[in-house]
Amino acid sequence: MKYSHQTRILVAVDCIIFGFDGEKLKLLLIQRGIEPEKNKWSLMGGFVEPGESLSLAANNILKKLTGLEGVYLEQLQAFGEVNRDPIERTVSITYFALIDIHKYEKQLSQEYHAEWFEMNKIPELIFDHNEMVEMAKKRLRYKAALHPILFELLPEKFTIPQLQSLYEGIYDSVFDKRNFSRKILSTGLLIKQADKDKLSSKKGAFYYVLDKRKYNANFHAFLNLIPNPDHLQFV
Amino acid sequence: MKYSHQTRILVAVDCIIFGFDGEKLKLLLIQRGIEPEKNKWSLMGGFVEPGESLSLAANNILKKLTGLEGVYLEQLQAFGEVNRDPIERTVSITYFALIDIHKYEKQLSQEYHAEWFEMNKIPELIFDHNEMVEMAKKRLRYKAALHPILFELLPEKFTIPQLQSLYEGIYDSVFDKRNFSRKILSTGLLIKQADKDKLSSKKGAFYYVLDKRKYNANFHAFLNLIPNPDHLQFV
DNA sequence: CCAAAAGTGTTTGGTTTACACCCATGG
DNA sequence: CCATGGGTGTAAACCAAACACTTTTGG
DSSP states (O other), X not given: XXXXXXXXXXXXXXXXXXXXXXXXXXXXXXXXXXXXXXXXXXXXXXXXXXXXXXXXXXXXXXXXXXXXXXXEEEEEEEEOOTTSSSSSOEEEEEEEEEEEGGGOOHHHHHTTTEEEEXXXXXXXXXXXXXHHHHHHHHHHHHHHHHSOGXXXXXXXXXXXXXXXXXXXXXXXXXXXXXXXXXXHHHTTOEXXXXXXXXXXXXXXXXXXXXXXXXXXXXXXXXXXXXXXXXXXXXX | OOOTTOOEEEEEEEEEEEEEOSSOEEEEEEEOOSSSSTTOEEOEEEEOOTTOOHHXXXXXXXXXXXXXXXXXXEEEEEEOOTTSSSSSOEEEEEXXXXXXXXXXXXXXXXXXXXXXXXXGGOOOBSTTHHHHHHHHHHHHHHHHHHSOGGGGGSOSSEEHHHHHXXXXXXXXXXXXXXXXXXXXXXXXXXXXXXXXXXXXXXXXEEEEEEOHHHHHHHTTSOOOOSSSGGGSOOO
């Protein structure tokens, strides 16, 4: 049995993939190999196939491009303007992903001509993809101000100065390091390691790992991770 | 030109419509007039038509059911499990709406057999609609803890005790009235009126109206409208 | 030995909470 | 005149922000 006299529409999933290389927040884009808009940059996406739920479609896309599974992936928004795709009407469900850039497997994505772009150097993208990226940035800022989400971008072991530089990049601000480390440590989510990262200073900075049990239990609690969030531009 | 060899899917919009009658938060549901699931309760929804964007579809659905335009309407989530509709695969984009229940025009919705349900008396709904309602409740709690969104549910003129009872209903808690009114008034969003509502007490409670200019300007700022939000259950 | 980054403590001001009494009035 | 709900103030605890010096070590 089917619903008759109803119009069926193409449904796509597009992924906004954020990565952090220890210095800067970046976005993974692909260069389209096919017409229309051949050679233009775009988000990685694909049509939803029969038998594939939306979240499965998003995970599949992410895996095809990066080789990664079990990544942080969250539904952002459905985009459904009638003419957003000039070829044929397509509703796109967007997901944003946070990945540790070092786990990204380059060879997989060469077939898609993928490249990481710094957030302030994002090229013109096809369709409404720039708008999607803007919305994802806002959502990330909003969410990271309240929840310890940015740990998803970091490697297993990381230092507090690295974490601070990630926050500073995302909010385009500079935070006081004494207040920052106090605030982060007071969440109780970090476990100090015995060894240090000596790459970026002579003294070296202690590594920390995330306490996964507490992280999962406390993820939805409101934290106050950003000073004066009121004046920042959110969703 | 079209994308060939791709499967097109039914796309629906379903609306989770919240209303407040001065006492309790309620949800507007309709009783299906047609098979399948005839006579079962469901959210108001409809298929997205050609030439209709998602947000327009949501507004149209709301207008057909309630007669209202310009209502607060926000996209919630896309639901896309493969078998969520047993008749035929349908991706549903959900929107939640906040309306002043007194503006709702009953005669319009009689053709849909619509009824308001108290939040703790929601019947079993078709498909995954109960899940959609749960998500909308969580989103409302989450959002109302940070943004002055609940004014959308109130009539033009309202009293602080009314507002407090709305918050208390949503969070299933009791708040200290001194702290509550101080907090709300300190947002600067309320303008005190000269007249009083004398329906619910002998002394009467002063009416307030929303300062729309400040409301629109400050909507995205983080407020701290709920005491101890940490222990409440959110998204 | 010194430049460069890591690490840490205190004071101050503001915000949040807990808490109790008086006010106005319709019946 | 009294029961009912409306309205308000204060003190204590807590939290956030501003701020500067010491430590470590590779070169």
